Structures are given as structure tokens and as C-alpha cells.
Amino acid sequence: MDIELIRSKRRTIAIEITTDCRVVVKAPYGASKTVIDRFIGEKADWISRHLKKMEERQQEESESKPISDQEMRLLVTRAKRVIPVKVRKFAELIGVTYGRITIRNQKTRWGSCSAEGNLNFNCVLMRAPEEIVDYVVVHELCHRIHMNHSKAFWGEVERVIPDYKDRRKWLRDHEKELMRG
Secondary structure, three states: OOEEEEEEOOOOOEEEEOOOOOEEEEEEOOOOHHHHHHHHHHOHHHHHHHHHHHHHHHHHHHHOOOOOHHHHHHHHHHHHHHHHHHHHHHHHHHOOOOOOEEEEOOOOOOEEEOOOOOEEEEHHHHHOOHHHHHHHHHHHHHOOOOOOOOHHHHHHHHHHOOOHHHHHHHHHHHHHHHHOO
């Protein structure tokens, strides 16, 4: 398998499987080839699993009916009205600040939070029940405290949404039908 290596000022090594099924390894400038190769070797099973998932997702997407442009515009409009209100409410409850909020149609994520505190949300969330949207908003805002998925991060999510595991499972179980028309 081809692996693309990107070096940057980051502190840790990370692996990403892109939507077009490329394996991208991001590593600090100072990481040696040996350390990077060892890391890739340790993550070989993870890479294979996620590559397979991404290939299956691509296959399903090519077979399914995409969301129409008109519906997409409606989802974006609704999300721009609904999500900022939820972000404000939950940010106050959690006790965090945030930067700008961007709504877009993302193929592989429900939301993201940058190191600067900018939040991105997938407009397709508007097809999910409100409690699921709340979970995604809280999940991203909790990254303002912990930029990882550590035990402490999940504890923070659970403090606000005690049944987050059920909501997370619902989102995983219904991901394919939400993403398509």
C-alpha cells in the first residue's frame, strides 16, 4: 500500500485514511524514519480496518442516491439557524469559548473543532433527531477542554449528556441513511 508522509510542526504521529482511500501519515519534522515505520507497523491492523471501511463506504456511495442540491441548501439553511443557538447554549453550560462556526456538507464527519476553537458541523445533522445534534455539538465543544478522545474528554461529554453512549451508537447505526437521500 502507498503511504503518503507529511511532515509538519506537530508533536505526535497520526494516520489518516482519506475519503479517496489514501493512507496519510502526519509526523513531526524531528521524527526519524525508524520511529515512523514502527508506528505504522503498530497501527497496521487499524489501517487495514479503516481502509476497508472507507472502501466499503465508497462502494455504497457509488450505489446510492445522493441528497439533492435543493435538499442540501435547505439543510444548510436550517443548520445555520439551529446549530449556533445550540453552540451558544452548550458552550455556556460547559464553560468554554469558541471561534467561528462553519456549516458544510462533509462526507466523513459530523463535526470538528480546530486548535483555534473554530467549529465545523455537517449540515446533514439536520436529518437526525435533536438529541443527536445536541450530542455532536457537546462533543465538539468538549474538545475545547481536551483536544483528544481521552477518558477525561468522555467524562466531560458525559457530564453534559449522561446517555452520550446511546446517542453515539444511534449516530453510528444511522450514519449511512442520514448521509444519503
